[in-house]
Amino acid sequence: MNKKKHRIILVEDSADLGYLLSEYLSMKNFEISWFVNGISALKNLEVNKYDLAILDITMPDMDGFSLAEQMKDRFPDLPFLFLSARSLKVDVLKGFYLGAVDYLKKPIDEEELVIRIENLLNRLNSEKRVEEDIFHFKLGQYTFNSLNQELVFNDEIFHLTTKESELLHYLVLRQNVLCSHKDILIKLWGNNDYFNKKSLNVFITRLRKYLEKDVNISIDNVHSQGFILHLE
Amino acid sequence: MNKKKHRIILVEDSADLGYLLSEYLSMKNFEISWFVNGISALKNLEVNKYDLAILDITMPDMDGFSLAEQMKDRFPDLPFLFLSARSLKVDVLKGFYLGAVDYLKKPIDEEELVIRIENLLNRLNSEKRVEEDIFHFKLGQYTFNSLNQELVFNDEIFHLTTKESELLHYLVLRQNVLCSHKDILIKLWGNNDYFNKKSLNVFITRLRKYLEKDVNISIDNVHSQGFILHLE
DNA sequence: AAAAAAGATTAATGAAAAGTTAATTGACTT
DNA sequence: AAGTCAATTAACTTTTCATTAATCTTTTTT
Numbered sequence: 001m002n003k004k005k006h007r008i009i010l011v012e013d014s015a016d017l018g019y020l021l022s023e024y025l026s027m028k029n030f031e032i033s034w035f036v037n038g039i040s041a042l043k044n045l046e047v048n049k050y051d052l053a054i055l056d057i058t059m060p061d062m063d064g065f066s067l068a069e070q071m072k073d074r075f076p077d078l079p080f081l082f083l084s085a086r087s088l089k090v091d092v093l094k095g096f097y098l099g100a101v102d103y104l105k106k107p108i109d110e111e112e113l114v115i116r117i118e119n120l121l122n123r124l125n126s127e128k129r130v131e132e133d134i135f136h137f138k139l140g141q142y143t144f145n146s147l148n149q150e151l152v153f154n155d156e157i158f159h160l161t162t163k164e165s166e167l168l169h170y171l172v173l174r175q176n177v178l179c180s181h182k183d184i185l186i187k188l189w190g191n192n193d194y195f196n197k198k199s200l201n202v203f204i205t206r207l208r209k210y211l212e213k214d215v216n217i218s219i220d221n222v223h224s225q226g227f228i229l230h231l232e
Numbered sequence: 233m234n235k236k237k238h239r240i241i242l243v244e245d246s247a248d249l250g251y252l253l254s255e256y257l258s259m260k261n262f263e264i265s266w267f268v269n270g271i272s273a274l275k276n277l278e279v280n281k282y283d284l285a286i287l288d289i290t291m292p293d294m295d296g297f298s299l300a301e302q303m304k305d306r307f308p309d310l311p312f313l314f315l316s317a318r319s320l321k322v323d324v325l326k327g328f329y330l331g332a333v334d335y336l337k338k339p340i341d342e343e344e345l346v347i348r349i350e351n352l353l354n355r356l357n358s359e360k361r362v363e364e365d366i367f368h369f370k371l372g373q374y375t376f377n378s379l380n381q382e383l384v385f386n387d388e389i390f391h392l393t394t395k396e397s398e399l400l401h402y403l404v405l406r407q408n409v410l411c412s413h414k415d416i417l418i419k420l421w422g423n424n425d426y427f428n429k430k431s432l433n434v435f436i437t438r439l440r441k442y443l444e445k446d447v448n449i450s451i452d453n454v455h456s457q458g459f460i461l462h463l464e
Numbered sequence: 465a466a467a468a469a470a471g472a473t474t475a476a477t478g479a480a481a482a483g484t485t486a487a488t489t490g491a492c493t494t
Numbered sequence: 495a496a497g498t499c500a501a502t503t504a505a506c507t508t509t510t511c512a513t514t515a516a517t518c519t520t521t522t523t524t
C-alpha cells in the first residue's frame with residue numbers, strides 16, 4: 001500500500017533556490033512543479049491539481065502577494081505558504097491576512113520546510129488546528145517564539161540562548177518523536193563526539209528546568225538512543 | 233506671499249467629532265468640508281477638488297472602506313487616510329492595502345492629526361517617496377517622525393542624526409522581532425564588518441539613552457544574534 | 465549484586481560579545 | 495583656517511554563554 005504522493009506547486013524566481021527546493025522536495029517524496037513566475041504558475045493551475053502552493057514573495061512582474069490573491073479567487077481551496085527574506089511585521093501580517101497557512105523566513109532550512117509541509121498537510125487533512133505560525137509554537141501552557149528566542153509562561157518570559165533555542169526548536173518540530181543524539185549533534189553542533197554529547201546533556205537539563213512548570217511537558221531520555229519531547 | 237490653503241474633505245458621521253475636527257482644522261488654516269455620509273461626499277467630489285480625504289471607517293450606510301474603494305475608482309489621485317476606533321490589525325492592514333496614506337486611531341489627538349496631515353501633504357507635494365508608507369510612529373509615550381528625524385517625548389524634542397533615525401526606523405518597523413546584526417548592517421551600513429558592528433553598538437547605546445524615559449520601551453540584545461525593540 | 469556505562473545536575477572557566485565613554489576622523493560651513 | 499557636527503574608531507569594563515569539569519544517579523550488563 002503506497003501512499004499517494006502530495007503534489008506541490010512552487011513559484012520561485014531564483015534559479016538556485018528553485019532548483020534546490022524542487023530537488024530536495026522530490027527526494028522527500030513530494031511531486032513538485034516549479035515555476036519561475038506567477039503567470040505561468042496560474043496557467044498551469046488551470047490544468048493540474050495541487051495540494052499546496054509555495055510562493056516566494058519578492059518576484060519580478062507579479063509578487064507573491066498578488067499571485068496569492070489571484071489564486072485565492074480562482075482556486076480558493078488550495079492552501080499556500082510564503083517564503084520571504086523580509087521579516088517586516090506588515091509583510092508577515094499581510095501574508096496571514098491573505099490567508100496563508102504559514103510564512104517562512106529565508107534562508108530556508110530544507111529539513112524544517114519538509115517537517116512544516118508534512119504537519120500542514122496532516123493538519124489540513126484532519127482539520128486539526130494548532131496554534132502555530134512562523135515563529136510561534138504553542139507548547140502546553142508555554143509559547144515559544146523561536147525567532148526571538150523567547151519562551152513565555154503566563155507573564156514570565158525566559159530569554160533563551162541561541163543553543164537553547166535551537167535545541168528546543170529542533171525538539172518541538174519533532175514533538176513526540178524520538179530524536180537521536182547523533183542527529184541532534186550533527187544538526188546543531190556539526191559533529192557527533194563525546195564532549196558535544198556531554199554538552200547536549202547540559203542543555204537538556206536547562207530546557208527541562210525552563211519547562212518544569214507544565215507537568216504535561218517532559219523531555220524524556222531513551223537510553224543510549226536520544227531524547228523525546230513529550231506533550232500531553 | 234500667502235500660501236494657498238489645502239483643501240480637505242472630511243467624512244465623519246459623528247456630529248461631535250465632525251464638528252470638533254472641522255473647527256480645529258480650519259483654525260489650523262485648512263479649508264475643510266465636512267460630510268456625514270459617503271453618498272453626499274461622493275456627490276460633492278464631482279464638483280470640488282480636494283488635496284486630501286479623511287474618512288471615518290465605521291459609518292452607517294457606506295463604511296469608510298467601501299467609500300475609499302469608490303473614491304479610488306473615480307478620483308484615483310486623491311490621497312486618503314482613515315480614522316478608526318478599531319485598531320484591529322486586519323483593519324489597519326486593509327486600510328493600507330486599499331492605498332491609504334495613513335491610519336489614525338481614535339481617540340484622535342488633534343495636534344497629532346495636524347502634524348500628520350502637514351507631513352503628508354508636504355510629502356505628496358514634493359513627490360518624495362519613502363521606503364515605507366509609514367513614517368510616523370507612536371512609540372509608547374514617544375512619537376517618532378522618521379521623515380523629520382524627530383523623536384518627541386511630551387514637549388521635549390530630540391533631533392536625531394540620520395543614522396540614529398534610520399536605525400530607529402528599522403527597529404520600529406520590526407518591533408518585537410529580532411533584527412540580526414547582519415541584516416541591520418547590510419541595510420544601513422552597506423556591509424557587515426567588525427568595525428561597523430562596533431559602530432552599531434554605539435548607536436544602540438544612543439537610542440537607549442533617548443528612549444529611557446518610557447520604561448515600556450527597551451532595546452534588548454540577543455547574544456550573538458542582534459537586537460529587539462520591545463514595546464510593552 | 466557488583467561493575468560499567470549512560471545520564472543528570474550543578475558549578476567553574478574563559479573567550480567572545482556587548483556596553484559605555486571618550487577620542488579621532490572626515491565632511492561641510494563659516 | 496577655525497568651527498561644527500556626525501560617524502567611526504579606540505580603550506576599557508562588564509556580561510554572556512558554550513564548554514568543561516566534577517560529582518551524583520540511574521540503567522544496563524555481567
